Protein backbone atom coordinates (compact mmCIF):
# COMPACT_ATOMS: atom_id res chain seq x y z
CA UNK A 447 0.00 0.00 0.00
CA UNK A 448 1.31 3.46 -0.86
CA UNK A 449 -0.12 5.74 1.85
CA UNK A 450 -1.43 9.18 0.94
CA UNK A 451 1.04 10.78 3.36
CA UNK A 452 3.64 9.65 5.82
CA UNK A 453 5.93 11.74 8.02
CA UNK A 454 9.62 11.40 7.28
CA UNK A 455 11.71 11.31 10.43
CA UNK A 456 15.36 11.89 9.64
CA UNK A 457 16.94 10.62 12.85
CA UNK A 458 17.60 13.61 15.07
CA UNK A 459 13.92 13.68 16.07
CA UNK A 460 14.49 10.83 18.53
CA UNK A 461 17.57 12.46 20.09
CA UNK A 462 15.92 15.86 20.52
CA UNK A 463 12.64 14.48 21.88
CA UNK A 464 14.61 12.31 24.31
CA UNK A 465 16.63 15.34 25.34
CA UNK A 466 13.42 17.22 26.09
CA UNK A 467 12.02 14.21 27.93
CA UNK A 468 15.13 13.80 30.08
CA UNK A 469 15.27 17.48 30.94
CA UNK A 470 12.88 18.91 33.47
CA UNK A 471 11.19 20.72 30.56
CA UNK A 472 8.36 18.56 29.32
CA UNK A 473 5.59 21.15 29.05
CA UNK A 474 7.04 24.54 27.98
CA UNK A 475 10.79 24.81 27.49
CA UNK A 476 13.78 25.80 25.40
CA UNK A 477 12.77 23.83 22.28
CA UNK A 478 9.57 25.89 22.08
CA UNK A 479 11.63 29.08 22.00
CA UNK A 480 14.07 27.57 19.50
CA UNK A 481 11.25 26.50 17.19
CA UNK A 482 9.70 29.97 17.34
CA UNK A 483 13.05 31.65 16.68
CA UNK A 484 13.96 29.36 13.77
CA UNK A 485 10.52 29.51 12.17
CA UNK A 486 10.47 33.32 12.34
CA UNK A 487 13.98 33.58 10.96
CA UNK A 488 13.35 31.13 8.14
CA UNK A 489 10.11 32.85 7.16
CA UNK A 490 11.56 36.33 7.47
CA UNK A 491 8.92 37.48 9.93
CA UNK A 492 9.33 39.35 13.22
CA UNK A 493 7.32 37.11 15.54
CA UNK A 494 6.35 33.43 15.68
CA UNK A 495 4.30 31.77 18.42
CA UNK A 496 4.19 28.00 18.80
CA UNK A 497 0.71 26.67 19.63
CA UNK A 498 -1.00 23.33 20.16
CA UNK A 499 -2.26 22.89 16.58
CA UNK A 500 -3.24 24.69 13.39
CA UNK A 501 -6.82 25.13 14.59
CA UNK A 502 -5.89 26.86 17.83
CA UNK A 503 -3.45 28.92 15.72
CA UNK A 504 -6.47 30.24 13.80
CA UNK A 505 -8.49 30.83 16.96
CA UNK A 506 -5.59 32.69 18.59
CA UNK A 507 -5.10 34.89 15.51
CA UNK A 508 -8.80 35.77 15.39
CA UNK A 509 -9.02 36.44 19.13
CA UNK A 510 -5.77 38.42 19.03
CA UNK A 511 -7.38 40.68 16.42
CA UNK A 512 -10.48 41.03 18.63
CA UNK A 513 -12.71 39.38 16.07
CA UNK A 514 -15.92 38.19 17.71
CA UNK A 515 -19.69 38.71 17.80
CA UNK A 516 -20.89 41.34 15.33
CA UNK A 517 -17.91 40.85 13.01
CA UNK A 518 -18.04 39.21 9.60
CA UNK A 519 -15.07 37.34 8.22
CA UNK A 520 -14.85 36.34 4.56
CA UNK A 521 -13.75 32.72 4.11
CA UNK A 522 -13.55 30.53 0.99
CA UNK A 523 -16.40 28.16 0.15
CA UNK A 524 -13.84 25.47 -0.69
CA UNK A 525 -11.41 24.92 2.17
CA UNK A 526 -10.36 22.67 4.99
CA UNK A 527 -13.09 23.46 7.46
CA UNK A 528 -11.00 24.84 10.36
CA UNK A 529 -11.18 28.39 8.95
CA UNK A 530 -14.98 28.52 9.04
CA UNK A 531 -15.11 26.58 12.31
CA UNK A 532 -12.85 29.02 14.13
CA UNK A 533 -14.64 32.09 12.79
CA UNK A 534 -17.82 30.58 14.24
CA UNK A 535 -16.05 29.49 17.46
CA UNK A 536 -15.10 33.10 18.27
CA UNK A 537 -18.71 34.16 17.69
CA UNK A 538 -18.11 35.95 14.39
CA UNK A 539 -20.08 35.30 11.20
CA UNK A 540 -18.44 33.63 8.21
CA UNK A 541 -19.33 35.09 4.82
CA UNK A 542 -18.47 32.76 1.99
CA UNK A 543 -16.52 33.69 -1.12
CA UNK A 544 -16.17 31.48 -4.17
CA UNK A 545 -12.75 30.30 -5.29
CA UNK A 546 -10.88 30.93 -8.51
CA UNK A 547 -11.66 28.08 -10.95
CA UNK A 548 -7.97 27.48 -11.76
CA UNK A 549 -6.11 27.95 -8.46
CA UNK A 550 -9.08 26.72 -6.33
CA UNK A 551 -8.21 29.49 -3.85
CA UNK A 552 -10.30 32.44 -2.71
CA UNK A 553 -11.06 34.90 -5.49
CA UNK A 554 -10.22 38.55 -4.69
CA UNK A 555 -13.15 39.81 -6.82
CA UNK A 556 -15.48 37.84 -4.55
CA UNK A 557 -13.96 39.49 -1.46
CA UNK A 558 -14.58 42.88 -3.09
CA UNK A 559 -18.20 41.89 -3.82
CA UNK A 560 -18.91 40.62 -0.30
CA UNK A 561 -17.13 43.21 1.88
CA UNK A 562 -19.63 45.30 3.83
CA UNK A 563 -19.78 47.55 6.88
CA UNK A 564 -19.50 44.63 9.34
CA UNK A 565 -16.66 42.87 7.53
CA UNK A 566 -13.61 42.92 9.74
CA UNK A 567 -11.27 40.45 8.04
CA UNK A 568 -10.67 38.13 5.15
CA UNK A 569 -9.27 34.66 5.74
CA UNK A 570 -7.62 33.26 2.61
CA UNK A 571 -6.68 29.58 2.87
CA UNK A 572 -3.63 28.59 0.81
CA UNK A 573 -4.43 25.00 -0.22
CA UNK A 574 -2.08 22.19 -1.25
CA UNK A 575 1.09 24.35 -1.26
CA UNK A 576 -0.37 27.00 -3.55
CA UNK A 577 -0.84 30.65 -2.49
CA UNK A 578 -3.95 32.74 -3.19
CA UNK A 579 -3.49 35.90 -5.28
CA UNK A 580 -2.10 37.97 -2.41
CA UNK A 581 -1.42 41.06 -4.59
CA UNK A 582 -5.12 41.34 -5.41
CA UNK A 583 -6.27 40.28 -1.93
CA UNK A 584 -4.08 42.84 -0.15
CA UNK A 585 -5.31 45.57 -2.52
CA UNK A 586 -8.98 44.69 -1.90
CA UNK A 587 -8.35 44.39 1.85
CA UNK A 588 -6.76 47.81 1.91
CA UNK A 589 -9.59 49.34 -0.11
CA UNK A 590 -12.14 47.99 2.40
CA UNK A 591 -10.02 48.37 5.55
CA UNK A 592 -9.93 44.61 6.22
CA UNK A 593 -7.49 42.63 8.33
CA UNK A 594 -5.96 39.64 6.52
CA UNK A 595 -5.58 36.31 8.34
CA UNK A 596 -3.72 33.82 6.13
CA UNK A 597 -4.34 30.14 6.82
CA UNK A 598 -1.03 28.83 5.51
CA UNK A 599 -1.29 25.39 7.16
CA UNK A 600 -0.83 23.73 3.76
CA UNK A 601 1.64 26.25 2.34
CA UNK A 602 4.49 26.35 4.84
CA UNK A 603 7.56 27.88 3.18
CA UNK A 604 5.81 28.47 -0.17
CA UNK A 605 6.70 31.95 -1.40
CA UNK A 606 4.82 34.74 -3.16
CA UNK A 607 7.24 37.18 -4.79
CA UNK A 608 9.87 35.93 -2.37
CA UNK A 609 7.72 36.35 0.76
CA UNK A 610 6.60 33.30 2.70
CA UNK A 611 2.92 32.42 2.78
CA UNK A 612 1.50 33.56 6.09
CA UNK A 613 3.81 36.60 6.36
CA UNK A 614 2.05 38.82 3.82
CA UNK A 615 -1.22 39.60 5.61
CA UNK A 616 -1.77 40.85 9.15
CA UNK A 617 -1.18 37.43 10.66
CA UNK A 618 -0.53 33.90 9.36
CA UNK A 619 -1.22 30.47 10.80
CA UNK A 620 0.34 27.03 10.27
CA UNK A 621 -0.26 23.44 11.28
CA UNK A 622 2.51 21.07 12.35
CA UNK A 623 0.27 17.99 12.09
CA UNK A 624 1.90 14.69 11.10
CA UNK A 625 1.01 15.09 7.42
CA UNK A 626 2.27 18.67 7.12
CA UNK A 627 5.49 19.94 5.50
CA UNK A 628 7.24 19.96 8.87
CA UNK A 629 5.66 18.25 11.83
CA UNK A 630 5.75 18.14 15.61
CA UNK A 631 3.07 15.41 15.77
CA UNK A 632 0.37 17.90 16.62
CA UNK A 633 1.28 21.57 16.72
CA UNK A 634 0.93 24.93 15.06
CA UNK A 635 2.47 28.35 14.56
CA UNK A 636 1.16 31.89 14.37
CA UNK A 637 3.35 34.51 12.70
CA UNK A 638 3.09 38.28 12.43
CA UNK A 639 5.16 41.42 11.98
CA UNK A 640 2.89 43.28 14.41
CA UNK A 641 4.67 43.30 17.79
CA UNK A 642 1.60 44.46 19.74
CA UNK A 643 -0.56 41.71 18.21
CA UNK A 644 2.13 39.14 19.09
CA UNK A 645 2.19 40.43 22.67
CA UNK A 646 -1.61 40.09 22.95
CA UNK A 647 -1.54 36.59 21.47
CA UNK A 648 1.19 35.48 23.91
CA UNK A 649 -1.05 36.54 26.79
CA UNK A 650 -4.16 34.88 25.31
CA UNK A 651 -2.19 31.66 24.64
CA UNK A 652 -1.35 31.44 28.34
CA UNK A 653 -4.72 31.82 30.09
CA UNK A 654 -4.76 35.60 29.58
CA UNK A 655 -2.29 35.89 32.43
CA UNK A 656 -0.13 39.00 32.65
CA UNK A 657 3.52 38.30 32.01
CA UNK A 658 4.60 40.59 34.87
CA UNK A 659 1.98 39.57 37.48
CA UNK A 660 1.42 35.87 38.11
CA UNK A 661 -2.24 34.76 38.34
CA UNK A 662 -3.50 38.19 37.36
CA UNK A 663 -5.78 38.15 34.30
CA UNK A 664 -6.82 41.32 32.48
CA UNK A 665 -8.49 39.27 29.72
CA UNK A 666 -10.13 35.86 29.37
CA UNK A 667 -7.51 33.55 27.91
CA UNK A 668 -6.85 29.97 26.86
CA UNK A 669 -4.22 27.27 27.00
CA UNK A 670 -2.98 26.96 23.41
CA UNK A 671 0.62 26.08 24.32
CA UNK A 672 2.86 23.55 22.58
CA UNK A 673 4.91 21.13 24.69
CA UNK A 674 8.70 21.15 24.71
CA UNK A 675 8.69 17.51 23.54
CA UNK A 676 6.60 18.35 20.50
CA UNK A 677 8.72 21.43 19.79
CA UNK A 678 11.86 19.24 19.95
CA UNK A 679 10.41 17.11 17.16
CA UNK A 680 9.65 20.27 15.19
CA UNK A 681 13.21 21.56 15.70
CA UNK A 682 14.66 18.32 14.33
CA UNK A 683 12.41 18.70 11.29
CA UNK A 684 13.56 22.31 10.83
CA UNK A 685 17.16 21.04 10.67
CA UNK A 686 16.13 19.10 7.53
CA UNK A 687 13.98 21.79 5.96
CA UNK A 688 16.15 22.26 2.86
CA UNK A 689 16.05 18.51 2.22
CA UNK A 690 12.28 18.43 2.72
CA UNK A 691 11.76 21.33 0.30
CA UNK A 692 14.03 19.67 -2.31
CA UNK A 693 12.17 16.37 -1.95
CA UNK A 694 8.80 18.07 -2.42
CA UNK A 695 10.11 19.90 -5.50
CA UNK A 696 11.30 16.59 -6.99
CA UNK A 697 7.93 14.95 -6.35
CA UNK A 698 6.06 17.92 -7.80
CA UNK A 699 8.17 17.93 -10.97
CA UNK A 700 7.88 14.17 -11.40
CA UNK A 701 4.08 14.25 -11.05
CA UNK A 702 3.79 17.14 -13.52
CA UNK A 703 5.95 15.26 -16.05
CA UNK A 704 4.12 11.96 -15.56
CA UNK A 705 0.67 13.57 -15.79
CA UNK A 706 1.48 15.77 -18.79
CA UNK A 707 0.25 13.29 -21.40
CA UNK A 708 -2.85 12.10 -19.52
CA UNK A 709 -6.22 13.35 -20.77
CA UNK A 710 -9.27 14.00 -18.64
CA UNK A 711 -7.42 15.75 -15.81
CA UNK A 712 -5.87 19.13 -15.25
CA UNK A 713 -3.58 20.39 -12.51
CA UNK A 714 -3.91 23.20 -9.98
CA UNK A 715 -2.69 26.47 -11.50
CA UNK A 716 0.27 28.16 -9.79
CA UNK A 717 0.79 31.83 -10.62
CA UNK A 718 4.19 33.07 -11.83
CA UNK A 719 4.54 34.95 -8.55
CA UNK A 720 4.30 31.69 -6.59
CA UNK A 721 7.28 29.52 -5.71
CA UNK A 722 5.48 26.61 -4.08
CA UNK A 723 6.53 23.99 -1.59
CA UNK A 724 4.04 21.39 -2.72
CA UNK A 725 2.09 20.03 0.22
CA UNK A 726 -0.28 17.68 -1.63
CA UNK A 727 -0.37 16.90 -5.33
CA UNK A 728 -3.85 17.31 -6.78
CA UNK A 729 -5.59 16.62 -10.08
CA UNK A 730 -8.99 17.80 -11.23
CA UNK A 731 -11.30 15.77 -13.45
CA UNK A 732 -12.26 17.65 -16.60
CA UNK A 733 -13.95 16.80 -19.88
CA UNK A 734 -11.83 15.09 -22.53
CA UNK A 735 -11.14 18.42 -24.28
CA UNK A 736 -9.50 19.67 -21.07
CA UNK A 737 -12.27 22.10 -20.09
CA UNK A 738 -14.18 21.84 -16.80
CA UNK A 739 -17.44 19.91 -16.93
CA UNK A 740 -20.56 22.02 -16.91
CA UNK A 741 -23.90 21.25 -15.24
CA UNK A 742 -24.57 18.85 -12.40
CA UNK A 743 -21.38 18.01 -10.48
CA UNK A 744 -22.69 14.84 -8.82
CA UNK A 745 -21.79 12.54 -11.78
CA UNK A 746 -18.26 14.02 -11.63
CA UNK A 747 -18.12 13.26 -7.91
CA UNK A 748 -19.31 9.69 -8.53
CA UNK A 749 -16.66 9.20 -11.22
CA UNK A 750 -13.94 10.71 -9.01
CA UNK A 751 -14.94 8.41 -6.15
CA UNK A 752 -14.91 5.36 -8.47
CA UNK A 753 -11.38 6.28 -9.60
CA UNK A 754 -10.29 6.61 -5.97
CA UNK A 755 -11.81 3.20 -5.17
CA UNK A 756 -9.98 1.68 -8.15
CA UNK A 757 -6.69 3.18 -7.00
CA UNK A 758 -7.26 1.84 -3.49
CA UNK A 759 -7.71 -1.65 -4.96
CA UNK A 760 -4.33 -1.10 -6.63
CA UNK A 761 -2.78 -0.31 -3.23
CA UNK A 762 -2.73 3.48 -3.73
CA UNK A 763 -4.37 5.67 -1.08
CA UNK A 764 -5.78 9.00 -2.26
CA UNK A 765 -7.82 11.84 -0.73
CA UNK A 766 -10.80 13.68 -2.21
CA UNK A 767 -11.16 17.46 -2.43
CA UNK A 768 -12.81 18.96 0.65
CA UNK A 769 -16.60 18.99 0.64
CA UNK A 770 -17.83 22.45 -0.35
CA UNK A 771 -19.08 24.24 2.77
CA UNK A 772 -22.43 24.73 1.01
CA UNK A 773 -23.00 20.97 1.23
CA UNK A 774 -22.61 20.64 5.01
CA UNK A 775 -25.27 21.48 7.62
CA UNK A 776 -23.42 23.76 10.07
CA UNK A 777 -22.22 26.41 7.65
CA UNK A 778 -25.22 28.21 6.12
CA UNK A 779 -23.15 28.70 2.98
CA UNK A 780 -24.81 29.42 -0.38
CA UNK A 781 -23.97 27.26 -3.38
CA UNK A 782 -20.82 28.66 -4.96
CA UNK A 783 -20.23 27.06 -8.37
CA UNK A 784 -16.41 26.93 -8.45
CA UNK A 785 -16.24 25.66 -4.87
CA UNK A 786 -18.82 22.98 -5.65
CA UNK A 787 -16.98 21.84 -8.76
CA UNK A 788 -13.62 21.78 -6.97
CA UNK A 789 -15.16 19.70 -4.20
CA UNK A 790 -16.53 17.09 -6.61
CA UNK A 791 -13.67 16.91 -9.09
CA UNK A 792 -10.37 17.04 -7.15
CA UNK A 793 -8.41 14.05 -6.00
CA UNK A 794 -5.03 14.03 -4.33
CA UNK A 795 -2.54 11.20 -4.91
CA UNK A 796 0.21 10.32 -2.41
CA UNK A 797 2.70 13.12 -1.63
CA UNK A 798 5.44 12.73 0.96
CA UNK A 799 9.24 12.98 1.12
CA UNK A 800 10.67 9.60 0.21
CA UNK A 801 7.97 8.76 -2.36
CA UNK A 802 10.08 7.25 -5.15
CA UNK A 803 9.96 8.34 -8.80
CA UNK A 804 8.92 4.88 -9.97
CA UNK A 805 6.06 4.86 -7.45
CA UNK A 806 4.88 8.21 -8.87
CA UNK A 807 5.04 6.77 -12.39
CA UNK A 808 3.01 3.75 -11.29
CA UNK A 809 0.42 5.95 -9.55
CA UNK A 810 0.01 8.04 -12.71
CA UNK A 811 -0.23 4.96 -14.94
CA UNK A 812 -2.97 3.51 -12.72
CA UNK A 813 -4.75 6.87 -12.64
CA UNK A 814 -4.70 6.92 -16.45
CA UNK A 815 -6.11 3.39 -16.46
CA UNK A 816 -9.01 4.26 -14.14
CA UNK A 817 -9.71 7.50 -16.01
CA UNK A 818 -10.11 5.50 -19.20
CA UNK A 819 -12.15 2.79 -17.51
CA UNK A 820 -14.65 5.31 -16.10
CA UNK A 821 -14.91 7.63 -19.11
Ligand SMILES: Cc1ncc(COP(=O)(O)O)c(C=O)c1O
Pocket residue numbers: 499500501502526528529571572573597598599600620621622623632633634
Ligand atom coordinates in the same frame (compact mmCIF):
# COMPACT_ATOMS: atom_id res chain seq x y z
C1 LIG B 1 -5.79 24.53 5.59
C2 LIG B 1 -5.78 23.97 6.99
N1 LIG B 1 -6.09 24.78 8.00
C3 LIG B 1 -6.09 24.34 9.26
C4 LIG B 1 -5.79 23.04 9.57
C5 LIG B 1 -5.88 22.59 10.98
O1 LIG B 1 -4.67 22.21 11.49
P1 LIG B 1 -4.60 21.17 12.73
O2 LIG B 1 -5.03 19.84 12.22
O3 LIG B 1 -3.16 21.20 13.13
O4 LIG B 1 -5.48 21.70 13.79
C6 LIG B 1 -5.45 22.16 8.52
C7 LIG B 1 -5.09 20.75 8.72
O5 LIG B 1 -5.43 19.96 9.44
C8 LIG B 1 -5.46 22.64 7.20
O6 LIG B 1 -5.17 21.83 6.18
